[in-house]
Amino acid sequence: MGRLTTHILDTAAGRPAAGVAVELYRLDGERALIARAMTNADGRLDAPLLEGRAFARGRYELVFHIGDYFRAHGIALADPPFVDLVPVRFGIGEDAHYHVPLLVSPYGYSTYRGS
Numbered sequence: 001m002g003r004l005t006t007h008i009l010d011t012a013a014g015r016p017a018a019g020v021a022v023e024l025y026r027l028d029g030e031r032a033l034i035a036r037a038m039t040n041a042d043g044r045l046d047a048p049l050l051e052g053r054a055f056a057r058g059r060y061e062l063v064f065h066i067g068d069y070f071r072a073h074g075i076a077l078a079d080p081p082f083v084d085l086v087p088v089r090f091g092i093g094e095d096a097h098y099h100v101p102l103l104v105s106p107y108g109y110s111t112y113r114g115s
Contacts, residue, residue, distance in 0.1 A: 002095040003051035006062065007044040012105035013073075016043025020069045024049045027059040027089065055095070062088045066104050075106055082107050 004024070008017035017039060024035040035049045050056075067084035070077055083104065088111050092098055099114035 001052065002055040002092070002097065003048040004055065004060075004092070004098045004100070005045065005048050006100045006102065007042070008039055008064065008102045008104060009043055010069075010105070011103050012075075016041065017066075017069055017102075017104065018043060019072060021065040022049070023063040023065075025061040025063070027061055031061070050092075055092075057092050057094070059089065059091050062090075062100060064088070064102055064104070066109070070106050077106060083109060 006022060008020050009015075010017040018041045020039040022037050022039065022045065023033060026032050026034050034054070037045045037047070037049060040046055064086040066086050067077060067081045070081070083106055086102065086104065086109050088100060088102070090100060097115070100111060101114045103110045
């Protein structure tokens with residue numbers, strides 16, 4: 001059965017990014033917020049963002065509130081910060097496990113479809 005998960009690694013500090021707000025939007029039709037969560041001490045969410053009946057094919061956007069995370073950890077950021085809100089748009093086309101990790105620093109990020 002399909003599900004959507006994520007985790008965040010702070011590559012500048014070499015640790016999981018705890019306390020990052022994550023929002024999930026469905027993009028088919030009007031952009032609609034469908035889930036909001038916060039990463040735990042392992043940089044993961046306590047539950048999948050989508051699973052069961054809520055899991056559906058379509059276009060989605062994850063928004064990671066990275067600037068708030070770095071400010072909370074005392075990292076001096078420019079105003080405005082180079083990396084603040086990180087949007088990741090992706091599609092779900094099959095009933096499978098979709099894992100969207102984020103590797104982040106104050107000056108860059110990368111993502112991929114994990115397992």
